[in-house]
Amino acid sequence: MEKNAKIYVAGHRGMVGSAIYEKLKREGYTNVVTRTSKELDLRNQGDVATFFASEKPEYVFLAAAKVGGIIANNTYRADFIYENIAIQSNIIHQAHVNEVKKLLFLGSSCIYPKLAPQPLKEDYLLTGTLEHTNEPYAIAKIAGIKMCEAYRSQYGDNFISVMPTNLYGYNDNYHPENSHVLPALIRRFHEAKTSNVPEVVIWGTGTPLREFLFSTDLADACVFLMNNYDEEQFINIGVGEDISIKDLALMIKKIVGYEGELTFDSSKPDGTPRKLMDVSKLHQLGWQHRIGLEEGIRLAYADFIAKHC
Ligand SMILES: NC(=O)C1=CN([C@@H]2O[C@H](COP(=O)(O)OP(=O)(O)OC[C@H]3O[C@@H](n4cnc5c(N)ncnc54)[C@H](OP(=O)(O)O)[C@@H]3O)[C@@H](O)[C@H]2O)C=CC1
Numbered sequence: 001m002e003k004n005a006k007i008y009v010a011g012h013r014g015m016v017g018s019a020i021y022e023k024l025k026r027e028g029y030t031n032v033v034t035r036t037s038k039e040l041d042l043r044n045q046g047d048v049a050t051f052f053a054s055e056k057p058e059y060v061f062l063a064a065a066k067v068g069g070i071i072a073n074n075t076y077r078a079d080f081i082y083e084n085i086a087i088q089s090n091i092i093h094q095a096h097v098n099e100v101k102k103l104l105f106l107g108s109s110c111i112y113p114k115l116a117p118q119p120l121k122e123d124y125l126l127t128g129t130l131e132h133t134n135e136p137y138a139i140a141k142i143a144g145i146k147m148c149e150a151y152r153s154q155y156g157d158n159f160i161s162v163m164p165t166n167l168y169g170y171n172d173n174y175h176p177e178n179s180h181v182l183p184a185l186i187r188r189f190h191e192a193k194t195s196n197v198p199e200v201v202i203w204g205t206g207t208p209l210r211e212f213l214f215s216t217d218l219a220d221a222c223v224f225l226m227n228n229y230d231e232e233q234f235i236n237i238g239v240g241e242d243i244s245i246k247d248l249a250l251m252i253k254k255i256v257g258y259e260g261e262l263t264f265d266s267s268k269p270d271g272t273p274r275k276l277m278d279v280s281k282l283h284q285l286g287w288q289h290r291i292g293l294e295e296g297i298r299l300a301y302a303d304f305i306a307k308h309c
Pocket residue numbers: 010011012013014015016017035036037038040041042043062063064065066067087106107108109164165166167168171172173180
């Protein structure tokens with residue numbers, strides 16, 4: 001990307017979009033275009049067409065989506081499949097019509113089969129049954145990958161897809177039910193500490209394994225791949241190490257300084273037993289993450305205190 005190129009960051013107020021936006025500004029990109037969902041509802045085909053025709057962006061980071069944790073995905077199943085397919089179809093198609101030079105689509109590690117071998121290699125896509133709790137979201141994300149591949153194959157469009165592992169960081173969603181595990185537990189331990197609650201409930205059995213990447217590292221990888229990767233094959237983004245939900249909870253408890261007990265609510269879903277990314281392709285291209293989990297949780301906790309307390 002040239003420093004004065006017109007770059008559209010869709011979803012620039014979200015956790016990922018805001019990190020990409022800040023990274024572009026820091027790197028000296030001077031012409032970044034944004035719209036809030038109030039200004040432009042990306043589900044609306046006509047409005048997206050009008051926006052692309054008038055703004056004519058040259059590069060697009062597609063970080064706008066309906067996003068949430070395991071309960072949100074399982075509860076709002078229709079919204080997750082409809083909104084995501086609508087947003088991504090409108091943007092990808094208009095990027096083609098308006099001759100965008102390059103588009104980066106953000107998928108998710110939930111595209112892989114529930115019981116795929118670990119670590120998850122890119123070619124395990126569509127080799128088995130998906131996890132039920134997030135199947136509608138995963139199907140939408142798989143449709144996004146396949147759209148990028150199809151537009152490349154039929155029209156030669158340079159549309160790439162990246163599959164991030166579970167993310168956390170600045171501007172995360174701290175909703176008590178609809179958020180992902182890491183922000184949910186930061187909030188729950190913090191509130192238990194400040195209100196002297198004797199125990200904190202962790203959903204599920206605590207045994208599932210997850211991998212976590214900090215938002216600014218993800219943004220760094222996205223800008224790196226926008227500048228250095230032009231292939232059809234989508235690419236995993238992660239750290240290559242995982243941790244059980246129980247150990248994650250113990251780490252957050254220590255960082256927050258909560259001294260009560262943990263209990264596990266096995267009436268809540270565990271989801272996929274393990275999601276560990278194979279990041280060898282990304283490492284071969286020369287990109288590695290910088291922020292470790294403990295450091296990242298400290299940064300996220302400070303951001304939570306600054307914005308929500
Ligand atoms: N969070 C995670 O753990 C992971 C996220 N990802 C992917 O990264 C991407 C970004 O996720 P994340 O930053 O966490 O999500 P957020 O919920 O933090 O942000 C999503 C953004 O999308 C925008 N948006 C949603 N609906 C619409 C709409 N109808 N019209 C216009 N804009 C809309 C919102 O805009 P506004 O603020 O203006 O309302 C919001 O800023 C998604 O594709 C997600 O699937 C992948 C793996 C893990």
